[in-house]
Each structure stands twice: as structure tokens, then as C-alpha cells.
Amino acid sequence: MQLSFGLFLKSRLLQLFVVVWTLQTVKAQDSAIKPFNKLSITDGLPQSFISGMAQDSVGFVWVGTRDGLARYDGKKFKLFMHKQGDTATLSNNIIESLFLDSRDHLWILYETGEIDILNTRTEHLFHLSKDPVLGIITGMIKPGKSIAEDKSGNFWLITTNGGVFVYNPRKISLRFFSEQKLGLSQNSITGIFPHEGSIGLVTDKALFFINDKQEIIQTLPYTFNNPHLYDSTRPWKDTYTITTKNGSILIRDLHRLILYDNQAKQFKEILPPSKYKEEDYHIAKDEQGQVIVIFPQYIYTLSNDYKLIPWRMLSRENNSSAISLFVDRSGILWLGGNGSGIQLINLRSSGLTGISYTKSYHEDLLKKYLHVPDADIRKSFLDGMYPYYFRSLKSSDGKIWISKSTRETTEKLSLLYYKDAHLVYPPWHYSESFENLPVEINALAESASGKLWGMDFFLHPVLFNTVSWEVTIYPAIIKINHQYNTTSVSSLLIDGEDNFWIGTAFDGLFYYNHTRKQLKHFTAADLPGSLPSNQLMSMLQDPDSSNILWIGSLGGGLIRFNKQTEKCQTFTINDGLPNNTIYAVLADQQGNLWCSTNKGIFSFGRKNYAVRSFSSSDGLPCDEFNRYHYFQFPDGRISFGGIEGFTVFSPDQISNDSFQPNVALTGISINNKAKDFGFGESPFSAAINSLQEIRLPYDQNFLSFEMAALQYNNTQRQQYRYMLEGFDKQWVYAGTNSNATYTNIPPGNYQLKINATNTAGTWSNHFKNLKIEIQPPFWKTNWFIITAIALLTGIIYLAVLLRIKYVRKEEQQFANFEKQATTLKEQALRAQMNPHFIFNCLNSIKSLIQEDRKKEAIIYLTTFSRLIRNQLNNAQELISLHSELETCKLYTQLEALRFGEAITCNFEVNSNIDLFSVQVPPLILQPFIENAIWHGILPNNGGCVTVTISQQSNQINCVIDDDGIGRKRSLKSKSKEMSSHESKGMQLVQNRLNLYNAVSRYGSSIDVIDKTDEEGNATGTQIILTFKQEQ
Known part of the structure; x- marks a missing residue:
């Protein structure tokens, strides 16, 4: 008795659930479901006739058309086409049907009767029809859903002339079984399906179940009316069959659905609604096992007690007949059309629905959801009102105030309230008369004490006495041009009793203290913390903080305005918003913000700034919403209106997406x-x-x-x-x-x-x-590196041997150079200054002192000491040309003091030459000057020596020119008489330059030019020393 009562109670509860679910779905019938996405040739489909679709285990969707195969990944199609002469491509482009097996192999059946098998993971193609053993089946397989796989991995294929082929892919074997051989007698096969590891055959009069050994394990004769499913006039008839999650079997027959109830062990017919009795239909099953029945204009679900429950109407654009369909793992229904491409419909409700407009946004809300009688609407200004004029406010006493927002003048104020499913029009009267009629109310707000305020188009604060119904209009907060006003109040909030916050559609934000008549104006600027836009559509007081305003703007995103700091924090698409145009801002009972945009709606966490976006793919009627199309119900439900319809939802019933995509x-x-x-x-x-x-x-x-x-x-x-x-x-x-x-x-x-x-x-x-x-690269591989190291080691060893030999030779040469240099340095030191010259200088100083010519003696002695000091300081191997010239100048000064006017010496230096950076051997010029004086000038009883320093490219030229007797006469004079001063300076200079050239990177040279006049007589000697410098 308890068991019977328990079954009875379960049955009643189930019936109650179905009734409630049916009422909910019937309520949803007000809006037709639209595809959230359509795929056509412009999206990459090869053709718009969709002959088959399947989803592999990875998640790719494979689409067969009459012009090739396509793989879709949500972003693009990858095409597979026949290419003549290329055996790696499809056998044909005209695909008749697809079948995906358990190994992710896609069977492709062509209109020509050929069959290919594509490995959807590797994309390798096997031409089954071209196989010498398996090709016999070409042209013999029934069109449509004619393949099934048993638990052993064998494939059963229905033929067009009765019987089945059984293909074993492991042994690559093919066997044919006629209906008689299978023991089916005169039962022609019309459908096939897998069932609990075995194969189910739909025949004319019974269901047969056959194991992988081709043995009949169960027969279920039909017990329903007209138990003939095979039609000899339509051998291509597709008797598609699926198994429900509780093991029952559904057979799609023409104009009826046949059920075998696995628990009741009996057959029954499920007839479509009468209006669809002659219509074709399709059946599908989602990942949870829910059976879906799709008619051209409506989608039904199959309840647990096998009743067709209406779910959603299909929009008119979906009425094109579906050729193929399936439900993917995320709950998307894919409808493949006859020339209309693919339409995608989300079967998993997010809690959002789209409702098409019957009349207008506000009238549909009032009638369908607030249950206002038609008579009330017709009597009010709301009847036929432009929906963009709709404004509403829920007051603390439970009333919902509704106004008409225009700049039109009116004798009768358009302001009423809703309560208890009725519209109440109070007997408003103005506190005073006006020369010009007042205008309508653009925005409504309530003060802390419950006073009802409004703001009209021209920024007049308006107070409504909800007891005496008196209307008091106050002066405008600013003076504006009534004819050209573009301020347009869009929203109003009141702090306490006197602090008004006024949002405008074109002129930013105003703060106005009604008692003190204090006004502040906030406008957009390209400065941190400023408003991002002057076009403010909606405004909401933060539920927790009286200092924060939330403002929706056109193009500027969602604004968080701090009243104390008067600074803005802006949230845009960079912060996860779907769009920067925010038409409406409302708060749910948990304090989350809900906003409508041009790209759907979104919720926004005021604390963590988390964004959840929703679009038409989640059930919304469209993605683009409208200004002033928003409403909040007393029970917390929210409504937004868009260009193609509106939505009404409970925020706490919005579901989260828990799908885990590959x-x-x-x-x-x-x-x-x-x-x-x-x-x-x-x-x-x-x-x-x-x-x-x-x-x-x-x-x-x-x-x-x-x-x-x-x-x-x-x-x-x-x-x-x-x-x-x-x-x-x-x-x-x-x-x-x-x-x-x-x-x-x-x-x-x-x-x-x-x-x-x-x-x-x-x-x-x-x-x-x-x-x-x-x-x-090969030169960085191990074998190359080892070989290179070995080769390099040998080269290095040989190079070291050669280097040792070379170094020894260099050391020997260097030793010879050092010995030679030492000798030359000693000779140069000895020859640096003519001893006779020094003795003469000392005698000259002595004579000047004895003659009491102290001033000349001091000059002579000072110059002589500077010369000696220079000689001692210039002991290094190289000195600057400047130091060398200084030494030469001191030397010529002393000689001039000795010989008086008989000797003249000039120094000409190019000012562009940096004498300090030019390095030369010490005392390289002085011997030539000395030689010019003693052997050229003095024998000629006087003359001039000119030293010229110039530069050509990377070389320095030092020219010593005299107008003496020349080298030939000088040599003759030396041969006649023994000179008291044997000059070795020229030879020493030449030897030092040779050594300098041997050890230096740069070259130097000496050129001696004998000057003559036109008759060939000697007119002096010119010495040119050239020093090459680093560029």
C-alpha cells in the first residue's frame, strides 16, 4: 500500500511539474526564438545546402554541402574540396550525408554513391570506394542515416536493395547479409541505430536487435496502428531512430513519432499538434539526453512521460525547411537549411528571453506584465505615446509614477501613477497661472521626506503635492533660450531635500541647491577625473554610498562620480564592458548594476568591477537597445527595450555559463x-x-x-x-x-x-x-662543434708552433732594433747640441757680464737655460710637434743673439693643425735648422731660414727652407778647410727615421731639394720632412 501511494504521489508530482513547466513555456510563446548566429557563404561556407553536420570529440563542427566539406571552429571554415588528379582530396564535392564514428572518423557519402572516410584529427583521407576489396559497396548504400556502429567497432550499412554490409576496419573485411540471411523473413529494413552495444534494425513490421555476431537477440513486433514503416515507393525514406536516456526508442516516421516505452514494454504513437500534422519534422538529442522535436515553426521537448511540450516558437526567418540538424555539447541547435546556410539557436536558457513588441515598449509592459486593463491605457496619455517619452519612478509609498517627457506645452499635466494593476490620473492643478503654458516633465525624483519632484525640459524644478495635487513650478536653475535649448534633462536625483543632481542629454551634469540657489556645472574635458561625455542618459544613486553616483553616457562608458571630490572614474570596453554607450543604469536587490547598451546588456559589480555580458545569443531579442527603454518592477525584475523587442528578467535567476570548452x-x-x-x-x-x-x-x-x-x-x-x-x-x-x-x-x-x-x-x-x-644550424650541432674543436685544436697547435718560431725571430729582430736604438740614442744624446755652440754661448754670457750688459746677459742666459731644460725634458721616444718647434725656436733665438742681424729665422704654422696631437721623434727638426745656419747662411754672410708646417690629408709636412750657398758650395768649402764643428746631425736624423719607420705603424720620409736660379746657380736648400698620421 505504501509503495502504491508512493508511486501515486510521484505521478502526481510529475504531472504538476509538467503543468507548471508547460505554463512557463506557453508564457514564453509570446516571443519567437531567433538564431543568434547565421552562417552562409559570406562566412566561408562553400555552399548553402547543408546535407549533414557532426561534431567531433575535440569540438570541431563538420559540415557537408553540395560543394565540398567544411570544418568550423567558431571563427572560420577550413574547406576540403575535390581536386582532379590529387588523391589526397575528396572523391567528390556533392555530399549527401555524414556519419561520425566513435574513433572520430567521418564517413562521407556522396551523391555518386562513393564513400570516403576522413580522420578528423589528422585530416587523413581514406577512399573506401577505391579500395579493391571494399569498393564493391559503391552506389549500394541507402541515402540518409544508414550507418551504425556496434560495440566491437564493426560498421553496419543499409543497402538500397535490402540487406546490410558489415565492415570490420581491423581486419579490413566486408560481409554482406541479406534480410533472409539475418532471419528477417519479409521484413524490409528501413532504419538502423546502435542500441546498448548491439544494432537495432527498423523494419516494416518489427524492431530487431542483432549482436556483433550477426545473431538476432530480440524481436519487438509493432503493436500500433498501421504498423508498416517500409514504403516500397519511397525506398530512400529516412526512418531516423534515437534512444532516450532511459532506454526507450523513438522512431521518426512520416507525420508521427513512434515510441517504444522501455519500462512499459509497449509501443505507442506520439502525434504532432494538429496544425503540424502534415508538416515534416526532425528529432534530436542533446548531451543530457533531452529529446527535441523541431517543426518548421516551433520547437517542442519530450517530457519524461513522453508528451510533446511546446518550448519556443521559431521566428519567421527560421521557417526555411531544415535538411540536417544536431545539438552540440554546449546546447546549441544547428539547423542546416536548403539553401539558407546554418542557423544557430541556443537551447540552454540563461534566464533571459526576448519579447517582440505588440504595440510599444511601455504599453506592452503595462498590459502584459503589470496587467493594466486596455481601458486604462486608452484613457491615458500613454495610449499611442512615442515610447522614447516614457519616464517612470517607484516612490517610497509603493506607487509607480509615470510621466511623458517632451518639450510640448500642456494644459493638463501628463503625470499619473500605477497601483494595484490600475492607472490613476490625479486631479493636478497649478499653484498659479502662467502667461505661457507649462511643459511636460522630463525626469522624476523623490526627496528624503518623500516629496515628489520633477524637472521639465527647460530646467524648472517642479514640486508635486501628492495630497492636495497642487503643482508648483519654480524658476529655472539657469537661463536658457527656450527656442534653441539643447540641454534636455535625462535624469534627476535628490540628496536630502534640497540637493538636486540633474543629468542632461547634451550638457553634462548639474548640481543645484534649491534653498541656497547654488549651482555647479560639470562638463566633459580631456582631463583626468573629468566627465568623458556631456551626453548622460541615466543616473543612479549608489545603494551603499550617498557620495557616489553611477551615470550612463553616450560613448563615454559607465561613470562613477564622487560627489565629495567631484571626480569621475570611467569604465569602458577596455575594462570589459561590451560597449561604451550606456543607455540605462539600474540596481538589483544584491546591489549589482544592470546596464543596457548597443551591444546587449551587462551586469557590473560595484565592489570588484566584474562584468558579465549578455547578447542575443543568450536569449535577448536583439543586441541594440534604446534610450529611455528601461523599467524596474516592484518585485525586483528588470526590463530593457531594444530595437526589435524587449526583455523582462529576474537578476537572481540569470544562470552562469559552466561549459568547459576545448x-x-x-x-x-x-x-x-x-x-x-x-x-x-x-x-x-x-x-x-x-x-x-x-x-x-x-x-x-x-x-x-x-x-x-x-x-x-x-x-x-x-x-x-x-x-x-x-x-x-x-x-x-x-x-x-x-x-x-x-x-x-x-x-x-x-x-x-x-x-x-x-x-x-x-x-x-x-x-x-x-x-x-x-x-x-649545422655549425651549432654537436658533431660539427666536436669536429670543429678538433680541427681548431690542430690549427692552433700548428699556429702556436709557427708563432713560437715567428716570436723568436721577432725577438731577435727586436733585440737588434733595441741595440741599434740604444746606440742611436747615445749618439743623439751626444749630438743633441754642438759642444762648440755651448762653449760659445757660455763665452757670450761671460762677455756680456764683463761688459756690464746685464740685461742682455740675463735674456741670453734665460733663453739658454730654457733650451737646455727642453733638451733634458724631451728624452722620451716621441714628443709633440709643438715641443719640437719650441726647442727649435729657442735654438734660433740663441744663434740670433750670437750672430745678430746676419741670421733671420721665421716659423709659419697652419692654425688648423693641432700641434699637440702630432707625435714626432725629439730633435728631428733642429739638426736641419742648425745645418742650414752653419753650412748655408753663415758662409753666405747672412740669410734667412723659414720653417713651414702644413697638412695634406693624413700627413704633416715640415719644410725647412734657407737662402744659403747650397749643398754643393758647402761641400767644396768643407773640403778646403777643416771645420771646427763636425756635424753628424743629418746622418743621425736619417738613422732615427729609419728606425721609427721600422717599429711604427706610420711612415715618415725626408726629401732634400737644391734650389737654383734660372741660370742654374744655387740659391739655397729645402728640406721636406713628412709624417703620416692615423685618420
């Missing part, structure tokens, strides 16, 4: 060229998503990867992140960008990891990994 690699480019499998020059032997590792040479290290999260209901919300381990130190968060690009990857081993979110922004648990090896 993420896949859908393409790869190497050095900016697409290289995925199937492209002409691909280095890969299979599709990139199926590979575990790729190896690339060092010069193919610019890589770009395309990725896709395989969830199709709102792909624009999906976000991506990726990391190349060994290259990146952390995740790269790419937002909605589904491309990962790396340039100049060094040789080495890496692992690419990619991940994506679902539409709610939750990161999926599924990752895609790909190992990448960038191979080094």
Missing part, C-alpha cells in the same frame, strides 16, 4: 606563410591540432598560431592566453585576440600551451600543448 590550434604560419596540413607547402604530415611535436630548422623560427575555443554561442566573449615555455616566463593574456605570434625563436626545445575561457569569462580546464623544437 581549445584547439586551427592554423600555423611559418615566416608569415600559412603552413597547416592541407596547404601546398606544409612541412607537416597531419593537422596541426593532432600533432604532439613539431621540428623546424633554425631559419623557420617566426611562428604564428591561430587558436579557437570550441564553444559556439558567443565567440566574441571568449578570451585567450598562451605561453611558450622556455621562451615566456608567464602567461600572455591576449584578451579576445586568438593569435599567438613569436619572432626569432632561438634554437632549443619549447612547449606551447594555450587556454581559453567560456562565454562567462571562466578559464577552461582544457589546455592544448604542443612541443616545438627549433633545430640549430
Whole structure:
């Protein structure tokens, strides 16, 4: 008795649930469901006749058409077409049907009767019809759903002339079983399906179940009316069959659905609604096992007691007949049309519904949801009112005040309230008369004490006495031009009793203290903390903080305005908002903000700034919403109106997306060229998503990867992140960008990891990994390095031997140079100054002192001491040309003091030459000057020596020119008489220059020119010393 009562109670509860669910769905019938996405040839489909669709285990959707096969990843289609002469391509382009087996192999049946099998992971193609053993089945397989797989992995294929083929892919064997051989007697086969590991055959008069040994294990004769499912006039008839989650069987027959109840062990007919009795229909099953029945104009679900429950009406644009369909793992219904492409419908309710307009936004709200009688609406100003004029306010006493917002003058104020399902029009009267009639109210607000205020089009504060119904109009807060006013009040809030905050549609934000008549005006500016826009559409007082206003703007995003600091914080698409135009801002009972935009609606967390976006793919009637089309019900429900309809929802009943999408690699480019499998020059032997590792040479290290999260209901919300381990130190968060690009990857081993979110922004648990090896160039490989090291060692050893030999030779030469240099230095030191010259100088000083010519003696002695000091200081191997010239000048001064006017010496130096940077051997010029004086000037009883310093390119020229007797006469004089001074300066200079040239990087040279007149007589000697410098 208890058991019977328990069953009775369960039955009643189930019936009650169905009734309640039916009422809810009937209520939803007010709005027709629209596809949130449509795919056509403009999106990459090869053709618009969709002959078959299937989703593989990864999540890709495969689409068969009459012009090839396509793989869809939510962003783009990858096409597979027949190419003449290429056996790696499809056998044909006209696809009749598709079947996906348990191994992710896609069976492609063509109109020609040929069959291909595509491995959807690797994208390798097997031409079954061209196989010498299996090709016999070509043209013999029934069109439509004619393939099934048993638990052993064998495939059963219904033929067009009765019987089945059984294909064993492991043994590559094919066997044919006629209906008689299977023991079916005269029962012609019309359908096939897998059932609990066995194969179910739908025949004319019974269901037969056959195991993998081709033995009949169960027969279920039909017991329903007209039990004939085979039609000899329509052998192609598609008797599609599915198994429900409780094991019952559904057979799709023409104009009826046949059920075998697995619990009651009996057959029954499920007839479509009478209006669809002659219509074709389709059945499908989602991942949870829910059976869906699709008619051309309506979608039904099958309840647990096998009743058709209306779910949603299909919009008129969906009425094109569906040729194929399936439900993917995220709950999306894919409808493949006859020339209309693919339409996607979300079967999983988010709690949002779209309602089409019957009359207008405000009238539909009042009638359908606030249950206001038509008579009340017709009597009011709301009847036929332009919906953009609709304004409302819920007051603290439970009334909902409604006004008409225009700049029109009126004798009767358009302000009423809603209460208890009726519209009440108070007997308003003005406190005084006006020369000009007042205008309507643009915005309503309530003070802390419950006073009802309004603001009209021309910024007049208006007080409404809700007891005496008196209306008091106060002076405008600013003077404006009534004819050209563009301020247009859009919203009004009141702090306490006197502090008014006024948002305008074109002129920013006003603060106005009604008692003190204090006014502040806030406008947009390109400054931190300023308003981002002057076009403010809606305003809301923060539920927790009296200092914060939330403002929706046109193009400026969502604004958080701090009344104390008078600064703004702005939230835009950069912060996750779907759009920067915010038409309305409302708060739910938990304090979350809800906003309407041009791209759907979104919720916003006031504390954590978290954003949840919703669009037409979530059930909204459209994505573009309207200004002033918003309303909040007393029970907390929220409504927004858009261009194609409106929505009413309870924020606490909005569901979260919990789907965990797979993420896949859908393409790869190497050095900016697409290289995925199937492209002409691909280095890969299979599709990139199926590979575990790729190896690339060092010069193919610019890589770009395309990725896709395989969830199709709102792909624009999906976000991506990726990391190349060994290259990146952390995740790269790419937002909605589904491309990962790396340039100049060094040789080495890496692992690419990619991940994506679902539409709610939750990161999926599924990752895609790909190992990448960038191979080094051959000269960086181990074998090359070892060989090179060995070779280099030998070369180094030989080079060391040669170097030792060379160094020894260099050391010997250097020793010789040092010995020679030492000798030359000693000779130069001895020859630096003619001893006779020094003795003469000392005698000259002595004579000047004895003659009491102290001043001349001091000058002579000072010059002599400076010369001696220079000689001692210039002991290093190289000195500056400036120091050398100074020494020469001191020497010539002393000689001039000795010989008086008989000797003249001039120094001419180019001012552009940096004498301090030019390095020369010490006493390199003085011997030539000395030689010019003693052997050229003095024998000629006087003359002039000119020293000229010039520069040509990278060489310094030092020219010593005299007008003496010349070298020939000087040599003759020396031969006649023995000179008291034997000058060795010239020879020493030449030897020192030779040594300098031997050890220096730069060259030097001496040129001696004998000057003559026109008759050939000697007129002097010119010495040219050239020093080359580093450029």
C-alpha cells in the first residue's frame, strides 16, 4: 500500500511539474526564438545546402554541402574540396550525408554513391570506394542515416536493395547479409541505430536487435496502428531512430513519432499538434539526453512521460525547411537549411528571453506584465505615446509614477501613477497661472521626506503635492533660450531635500541647491577625473554610498562620480564592458548594476568591477537597445527595450555559463606563410591540432598560431592566453585576440600551451600543448662543434708552433732594433747640441757680464737655460710637434743673439693643425735648422731660414727652407778647410727615421731639394720632412 501511494504521489508530482513547466513555456510563446548566429557563404561556407553536420570529440563542427566539406571552429571554415588528379582530396564535392564514428572518423557519402572516410584529427583521407576489396559497396548504400556502429567497432550499412554490409576496419573485411540471411523473413529494413552495444534494425513490421555476431537477440513486433514503416515507393525514406536516456526508442516516421516505452514494454504513437500534422519534422538529442522535436515553426521537448511540450516558437526567418540538424555539447541547435546556410539557436536558457513588441515598449509592459486593463491605457496619455517619452519612478509609498517627457506645452499635466494593476490620473492643478503654458516633465525624483519632484525640459524644478495635487513650478536653475535649448534633462536625483543632481542629454551634469540657489556645472574635458561625455542618459544613486553616483553616457562608458571630490572614474570596453554607450543604469536587490547598451546588456559589480555580458545569443531579442527603454518592477525584475523587442528578467535567476570548452590550434604560419596540413607547402604530415611535436630548422623560427575555443554561442566573449615555455616566463593574456605570434625563436626545445575561457569569462580546464623544437644550424650541432674543436685544436697547435718560431725571430729582430736604438740614442744624446755652440754661448754670457750688459746677459742666459731644460725634458721616444718647434725656436733665438742681424729665422704654422696631437721623434727638426745656419747662411754672410708646417690629408709636412750657398758650395768649402764643428746631425736624423719607420705603424720620409736660379746657380736648400698620421 505504501509503495502504491508512493508511486501515486510521484505521478502526481510529475504531472504538476509538467503543468507548471508547460505554463512557463506557453508564457514564453509570446516571443519567437531567433538564431543568434547565421552562417552562409559570406562566412566561408562553400555552399548553402547543408546535407549533414557532426561534431567531433575535440569540438570541431563538420559540415557537408553540395560543394565540398567544411570544418568550423567558431571563427572560420577550413574547406576540403575535390581536386582532379590529387588523391589526397575528396572523391567528390556533392555530399549527401555524414556519419561520425566513435574513433572520430567521418564517413562521407556522396551523391555518386562513393564513400570516403576522413580522420578528423589528422585530416587523413581514406577512399573506401577505391579500395579493391571494399569498393564493391559503391552506389549500394541507402541515402540518409544508414550507418551504425556496434560495440566491437564493426560498421553496419543499409543497402538500397535490402540487406546490410558489415565492415570490420581491423581486419579490413566486408560481409554482406541479406534480410533472409539475418532471419528477417519479409521484413524490409528501413532504419538502423546502435542500441546498448548491439544494432537495432527498423523494419516494416518489427524492431530487431542483432549482436556483433550477426545473431538476432530480440524481436519487438509493432503493436500500433498501421504498423508498416517500409514504403516500397519511397525506398530512400529516412526512418531516423534515437534512444532516450532511459532506454526507450523513438522512431521518426512520416507525420508521427513512434515510441517504444522501455519500462512499459509497449509501443505507442506520439502525434504532432494538429496544425503540424502534415508538416515534416526532425528529432534530436542533446548531451543530457533531452529529446527535441523541431517543426518548421516551433520547437517542442519530450517530457519524461513522453508528451510533446511546446518550448519556443521559431521566428519567421527560421521557417526555411531544415535538411540536417544536431545539438552540440554546449546546447546549441544547428539547423542546416536548403539553401539558407546554418542557423544557430541556443537551447540552454540563461534566464533571459526576448519579447517582440505588440504595440510599444511601455504599453506592452503595462498590459502584459503589470496587467493594466486596455481601458486604462486608452484613457491615458500613454495610449499611442512615442515610447522614447516614457519616464517612470517607484516612490517610497509603493506607487509607480509615470510621466511623458517632451518639450510640448500642456494644459493638463501628463503625470499619473500605477497601483494595484490600475492607472490613476490625479486631479493636478497649478499653484498659479502662467502667461505661457507649462511643459511636460522630463525626469522624476523623490526627496528624503518623500516629496515628489520633477524637472521639465527647460530646467524648472517642479514640486508635486501628492495630497492636495497642487503643482508648483519654480524658476529655472539657469537661463536658457527656450527656442534653441539643447540641454534636455535625462535624469534627476535628490540628496536630502534640497540637493538636486540633474543629468542632461547634451550638457553634462548639474548640481543645484534649491534653498541656497547654488549651482555647479560639470562638463566633459580631456582631463583626468573629468566627465568623458556631456551626453548622460541615466543616473543612479549608489545603494551603499550617498557620495557616489553611477551615470550612463553616450560613448563615454559607465561613470562613477564622487560627489565629495567631484571626480569621475570611467569604465569602458577596455575594462570589459561590451560597449561604451550606456543607455540605462539600474540596481538589483544584491546591489549589482544592470546596464543596457548597443551591444546587449551587462551586469557590473560595484565592489570588484566584474562584468558579465549578455547578447542575443543568450536569449535577448536583439543586441541594440534604446534610450529611455528601461523599467524596474516592484518585485525586483528588470526590463530593457531594444530595437526589435524587449526583455523582462529576474537578476537572481540569470544562470552562469559552466561549459568547459576545448581549445584547439586551427592554423600555423611559418615566416608569415600559412603552413597547416592541407596547404601546398606544409612541412607537416597531419593537422596541426593532432600533432604532439613539431621540428623546424633554425631559419623557420617566426611562428604564428591561430587558436579557437570550441564553444559556439558567443565567440566574441571568449578570451585567450598562451605561453611558450622556455621562451615566456608567464602567461600572455591576449584578451579576445586568438593569435599567438613569436619572432626569432632561438634554437632549443619549447612547449606551447594555450587556454581559453567560456562565454562567462571562466578559464577552461582544457589546455592544448604542443612541443616545438627549433633545430640549430649545422655549425651549432654537436658533431660539427666536436669536429670543429678538433680541427681548431690542430690549427692552433700548428699556429702556436709557427708563432713560437715567428716570436723568436721577432725577438731577435727586436733585440737588434733595441741595440741599434740604444746606440742611436747615445749618439743623439751626444749630438743633441754642438759642444762648440755651448762653449760659445757660455763665452757670450761671460762677455756680456764683463761688459756690464746685464740685461742682455740675463735674456741670453734665460733663453739658454730654457733650451737646455727642453733638451733634458724631451728624452722620451716621441714628443709633440709643438715641443719640437719650441726647442727649435729657442735654438734660433740663441744663434740670433750670437750672430745678430746676419741670421733671420721665421716659423709659419697652419692654425688648423693641432700641434699637440702630432707625435714626432725629439730633435728631428733642429739638426736641419742648425745645418742650414752653419753650412748655408753663415758662409753666405747672412740669410734667412723659414720653417713651414702644413697638412695634406693624413700627413704633416715640415719644410725647412734657407737662402744659403747650397749643398754643393758647402761641400767644396768643407773640403778646403777643416771645420771646427763636425756635424753628424743629418746622418743621425736619417738613422732615427729609419728606425721609427721600422717599429711604427706610420711612415715618415725626408726629401732634400737644391734650389737654383734660372741660370742654374744655387740659391739655397729645402728640406721636406713628412709624417703620416692615423685618420
